[in-house]
Amino acid sequence: MHPRAGASLSRRRFLALSTAGATVGAAALSGCALEVSTGVGGGSGETVTMMVKADDITPELVQQAQKDTGITIERVDYDITKLIAMLTAGNPPDLVRGVGATDGAYFAARDVMQDLDPYFAKSDVLRLDDLDPVNDLWRYDGRSQGKGPRYGMAKDFSQDSMFWYNTTVFDDRDVPYPAETEPITFEEWIDNAKRLVRRSQGQTLVFGGSYSGLTRTTLLATMTASAGGSLFNDDFSKVDFTTPEARKALAWYIDYCKLKVGPSLIQPDPNGWDGPTFQAGRMAMSNSGYWLGGMINTDPKLAKVARLAPAPVFAGGARISACQGGTGLWMPRKAKNKDAAWRIFEWYFGEAPAKSRASGGWGIPTLKSLRELMPAQEDYQRRALQVQENELKHFSVVAFTPYATADAIDALFSRAAPAAMNGQMSVDTLAKNLNTVINDQLKRGKEQVG
């Protein structure tokens, strides 16, 4: 059946719509679209494009930057696809957000990052002797992370293998608190989690603990280091999950998932991260570093029952407490407005924004001189700070491969591991499977880097 012929009214209506659409379009194009963005500075010398997330640079900070430095910040939402596109097109932003632990070596190996050593050498704001060792995550010597030129800087950091615990949940289950000076073992951690978990009719009411690191890859690399080994080979072109140390780490994590004491791939937390669950008293232990204190400090009820504990160790193993993040900024080699970008870099890491971050408790400042600003007004803040200060003695950089992103490796892990977590595959088989798929990915990455 066909519609009525000769529906002239419809045509008029359609034409009217078309005209309206064209008018709106023309107005829009003349108003907005034709002003092609200068995007990357465009030669004005006073505009710096930053590819960051909304919370990295708030509109208030943009205004403050204008006031403090005279430079206008144009924010572009961080998006890895867009970043790659902009780098490929040769018009990258002037400053880019990145995770030092995993992005530093990755982008440096691809020769898209600006060596910042000459800038640091001249700076009065960011003095080399004032830089916290965590900033070494942003160094790469062409072979290994932690050495060589500096390509970026962390805005704040935590030792991400530490954990917070809720004393109320421990008291309810009559479980002794973990010591605040000496680490418990991973085995003890999981025993505690088993005792603390509370379930009812198939629902987990209270998670015994959450322990998944910032990414599974950085978690397992750090745990393997704790067990005395290395997940990567000497040139970071291969992983080996079958070594005794890596297998120990993998077996522990798979056991944690299998026991369902905490969130994992096979038992996700609907909140997506630990914060709200821990705040609701539904998580006894949260594998989050000092930074979670920023959230805890805003909730006096929670602050009284939340305590920070050192990173667990393997029985008889070394005490290693690495940073798995170190989020900060780097400057692309082809940035068009490098001097202005460096001025913003200095301001962001060493001036008003850095001081504000330091006093907020959302991480440890990356300049040693700013440590005195860390919150210590309340008893619970002083207590957490003491644990943190003691933990800093055990900080070390666990180097990551430059041949794949942590997300890419995590995606491969997420595909292979659930079978083992569900008890349908042995840890040894999983270790071999992971070696195969991840090494294939690393091989391709190495070919790209050359």
Added chain:
Amino acid sequence: MTATSLNPKPPLRVRIRVNRLVLYTVLVVVTGLFLGPFGWLVLTGLKAPDELAAAPVHWLPDTFQWHNFADAYQLIDFLGYARNSLIIASIYAVLVTLSSAWVGFGFARLDAPGKKTLFGILLGSMMLPQMITLLPTYLIFAKLGMVDTYWPWVLWGLSSAPYLVFLFRQFFAGLPRELEEAAIVDGCGYAQIFWRIFLPQSWPVLSASFVIAFTWTWGDYIAPQLLLSTDKTTLSVAVMTTYISSAGTPIANLQAAASVMYVIPILLIFLVAQRGFVAGMSTSGLK
């Protein structure tokens, strides 16, 4: 005695009622399944932050936090981003509807060597995932100086869309040949036949095409995220990326409230145009 006589069939009226009851039950269940996620989104938008993590689950908020909607509206330049979305979606929907109708008309009513092959290639291009063409597209627009402008949506609109071309082609192919022949006898060229005869009859497909194209662009995240700066981007990108606390943690209840407000225009457009949309899909043979 036969089994039939032992178990006589219930009267027709009863059977119709039972059938209807079953049908409506199934429809209610299916509707519930489809509405469930949206209902959950609305409820999430009405909860206090601590209720989001409660266990057992709080199905209904203790106190309905209606202010979440006002907060979500005020936290970002909601109206500004909505205006950007409206501009882009309108430009694209109008242009792509016209261009697809024109291309569909060609495939339906004109003959040329290789027409079938071309049509096959056109349909085949529907199978290309957007991700594959993303980087080359960005590079082209960057070279043309069109990044951070709305020109890409104009060009995409003028280029027609394979699915919509297919929709129009099916519709135009079903119109009687006599219409075209009579117009030719009256001295019309094919452009006039398209514009004065075929297009006026195709309002159901035009309506369907407009709704599809508009919702498509309104809901698109990838292209505006890639091509537009934070100030010029669309509501879909803003809702996804800006409801974050100063510490970088998501503000889930406000994001849910914003998402509800974000889908309202689409619901309204569909409600207004649904008759044409359904008719368009039916008359093009794609039901």
